[in-house]
Amino acid sequence: MTTTEKKRRTQAERSAETREKILQATIDLLFEQGNARLTTAGVDERAGVSSGARVHHFRSKVDLVVEATKHTYDRAAELGRQRAEKARTSPNPLREYAQDCLSVYFDWPFIAALEVVVTARTDEDLRLRLHPVLENFHNTMRTTWIGSLVAAGYDPAVAEEDLALTLNLIRGMAVNTLWQRDNDRHIALLDAWCAERAGRIHLRRSA
Template identity: 35%
Template sequence: MREPQQDRSRTTRRRLLEATIDCLAEQGWAATTVGVVAKRAGVSRGAAQHHFPTREDLITAALEYMFDTRMQIARDESGGLPEGPGRTAAVVERLVDYYTGTLFKAALQVWTAAASDPALRQRVLPLEERFGRTAHRVAVDQLGVDGSDPEVRALVQATLDLARGLGLADVLTDDSRRRAEIVASWAAQLEAALADRALPVPDAAIVRRRRSAPTGPGQAASL
């Protein structure tokens, strides 16, 4: 039986988007043309341009598709994260994996090109902002922390910034050994900092009463 037209169209579109990401990551911005991507995806150039009239349409759609797919996988994987002390380390490792994978390498090519191309930059900036917000929200959810706490938000953002920096360090050479040491060190510091934020804060009235209560011989005032 022939595949319905709508399903064939959806399949062609997905193949083009995935081929675009792979091409960007492996060959760079200059080599990622509609013709090259179409050939890699196994479709005609005309079919590619039917779905994406311009190169910029193709590339921005590919980044959106792959990021949304990756974040959905991250949400689905949240249930498999360990509970207890090992959870923070597992989350940090996964976040760093996002920034050392194919999607980050592809996005980096586009971000670099956008720095000197005003028209492309107008397309990329909204994507970058949305990617940042979504990644932050997913990290907060996976860590199971209070995202409304400014200090917690700053710690999560620092983790994402660290992951991005480690991703950059991995672009030219395999930085996996040093990266593993840094991830383990930061995960331990992050876990301690988040644990401090999770400690219950004593009620102010109770604290005042305890501080003002008289103490007998050998009895020290304490909170």
């Protein structure tokens, strides 16, 4: 490897590191302060970069929040794929799916993204740019987890229905947690829900 090639690689690594710092700073501030109070100057300060360095990667606040949301859900999707693969041999794969959803919707990824989604309701430019990010995440997870449930013995139509019902149940609980901290109660309800659905599937297999 020549000296020039080594230098070029180092510059690329530094650029990737700066980009990661900026995105993580955006996510942290969305979680801590909300989208309304988020500023590019605040992101620069939290990330420890100059405005010029940030503009090189993200020119506007919209660029920041869209890419930060994508970054967040890309990481969640990768973890989801790993969990879905393991769930193929689980006695209750729906509970494994619920656990995967809990890691997203009961934690900072959902809160940070929700801040952006609420703003997008009345911001057409943001909505149009955010929509494909969220659609890609949900379509990827739906396809991945349907495959796991089917591999575990579910009928495809039943798998799709159970996933949709469980996801919407958890999202509703997640909104409640913003002002009502009762995670133990929510988890107990999820355990009961998943056990009931698993029992129904077991009876169907035995019929």
